[in-house]
Amino acid sequence: MKSPSATLLAEVRTFRQNHPEVRYVDLIALDIPGHFYGKRYPVEMLEKVAAGSPLKLPQNAVLLGAQGGLFKIGDYCFNDGDPDANRRLVPGTLKPVSWESQPLGQMLITSDGTEAPIEFEPREVLTKVLERLHHKGIHPVVAFELEFYLFDKKLDDGLPQFARDPLSDDADDQPNLHIERLSRFSDVLDDMAQTAKAQGIDITVIAAEIGPGQFEINFGHCDDGLRAADWAALFCRSTRGVALKHGYRASFMAKPYLQFPGSGMHVHVSLYDGGGNNVLAAHQQQPLRHAVAGCLALLPHCMPIFSPNHNAFRRLGGTVNAATRASWGFEDRDACVRIPESDPRNLRIEHRLASADANPYLVLAAILAGLEHGLETRQEPIAPLNEDRSSGTDFPVDMLDAVRAMQHQSVVRDKLGAEFVDVYCENKRQDHLAFQQEISAREYRWFL
Structure with a gap:
């Protein structure tokens, strides 16, 4: 060698x-x-x-x-x-x-x-989690899905404008899932896909999403968690660059429009043992239930990772498929943790809570930590949404509450590293406070 x-x-x-x-x-x-x-x-x-x-x-x-x-x-x-x-x-x-x-x-x-x-580098945090799982004989297979918006290259007084339809030169202001949108924007989307492939990223499905100018691109399942997160990070960089080349502005901002759906980072994870057997499918899928319970238990304490900024919290409880509580369900896109229909070999969870602008290394590390915690404690999860539409547990919905919930949670500190948790929480607290140091026009309208 x-x-x-x-x-x-x-x-x-x-x-x-x-x-x-x-x-x-x-x-x-x-x-x-x-x-x-x-x-x-x-x-x-x-x-x-x-x-x-x-x-x-x-x-x-x-x-x-x-x-x-x-x-x-x-x-x-x-x-x-x-x-x-x-x-x-x-x-x-x-x-x-x-x-x-x-x-x-x-x-x-x-x-x-x-x-x-x-210790607090995102890729190093994920590396430690993966090494610990591998030492236990558990090997994750991961696939990311990323939603993003296309805007006109020029902002209007600092605000985004709808992407221009290249065929009609009209604004693409109709939210829909129509396949024709893929055709109308095929030049830039095809360039994005080909550029990503040239970066070594396994691009698969491209879909038009519900928001105006909103799209989703999926990646192939990867048996190397670090590489899967690398793909997600590099894709964001190349997509922004390709969009500018075509006269657009691409953004993974979580909630650019209040009236339209936000953009999420959906992560599919399955777990295999050294013999290639799906760990989650064993013993009549009991490990799946334990893994779900662990994910839901840690989810409220990892919100600064899943919603990493002020805008990302706006996406929660939004117009379409954005959960307001920690929940799970079979084939249910309203759940934070969805179990897609599949055969036992491909049984997996789909974690749907993270915003598209979250750090992919940290999102995957937090998800895997939750799965690991569930397999260790073997707790039963709450009822799935398929059985009880009100099922779920609360999680913080603003940054300062989220930081408090994360910083002193012993399992999160153990799984992700105490030094990382302290540094990350203080970074988010300071970022949030810095964001507040500007008086908006609305504040003057309300209180002047």
């Missing part, structure tokens, strides 16, 4: 041979709010990194707020000297970027797998 450095070096050299026009490569990683940060490297320097030269970026880049600012979180940011932390290249992610005006490449980087991983 090749050493990691030899494999990476071969990947970089093959890339340079296939794309001699590319002079720079963006080395990127996802921060806590779900934005990419990184550095643009000359491609010849990338060869040195692949061969083993150190790759260091500021540790606190992971802690950036939604607007890129730094908050004082414990001793981080202002009392720690802003230290560098080692990163490594993620094999298999060096790909060309087609949406920029100049030839460019990009590649994921991470601190997981280094000598001193950053």
Whole structure:
């Protein structure tokens, strides 16, 4: 077998041979709010990194707020000297970027797998959860589904405008599920799909959703949880870029219109043992019930992950298929945890609560932690919605309440890491307070 450095070096050299026009490569990683940060490297320097030269970026880049600012979180940011932390290249992610005006490449980087991983880096949090499950002989298979809106490229006094129908030049202001919308916007949607595939993402189904200019793209089931989350993160980046190239603005904002459905991140998860048997289907599906109970038990304590900002909480209890309580059901899209109809081999849960702009690494880590907790405690879940439409347990519906519910929950701290939980909760608290530091026109209308 090749050493990691030899494999990476071969990947970089093959890339340079296939794309001699590319002079720079963006080395990127996802921060806590779900934005990419990184550095643009000359491609010849990338060869040195692949061969083993150190790759260091500021540790606190992971802690950036939604607007890129730094908050004082414990001793981080202002009392720690802003230290560098080692990163490594993620094999298999060096790909060309087609949406920029100049030839460019990009590649994921991470601190997981280094000598001193950053405990609160999202990819590292997921890595620890997956390693713990693998040690127990449990192997998740994961598929993400992401909803997003297309808007006109130009904002109207800061507000989004409906995407223009390229055939009629009229605003696409009719919410529907019609297949014709896929045809009318086929140029940009096809480019999004092909660009994602060029990034190594397994794109499958494309659907027009209910909101005006709203679409959903699904990914294939993946037996590598990290790769599945990588796909979701990279898809958001490439989709925004492709949309701008076509004269649109793509957004994964959770609730851009109050009167229309929000955009969600739906995650399908099945669990297999070392022999390839579906863990959830064993013993007349009793483990499935335990896993559901665990998901529902931790869900109220993971709301800052599933709804990571002020706008995301607006989506809850909205117009279509957005739950207001922690619930589950068979073939029921009103439930937070849906059990799609399937044969025993493919039995899975579909976790539907997260907003489309949530951090995919953290969403998957929280879901898997819930499944693990359920399999450990073997509790029975509440009644499914199929039996009782009022079934469900309450969860926080604003950020400050959600942070309080998460920060001191012992199981969440154990499963996701106490250091991560403290850092994440303080980041969300500070982001929320910073968001409040602006007086809106409505506030003047009400109270001036």
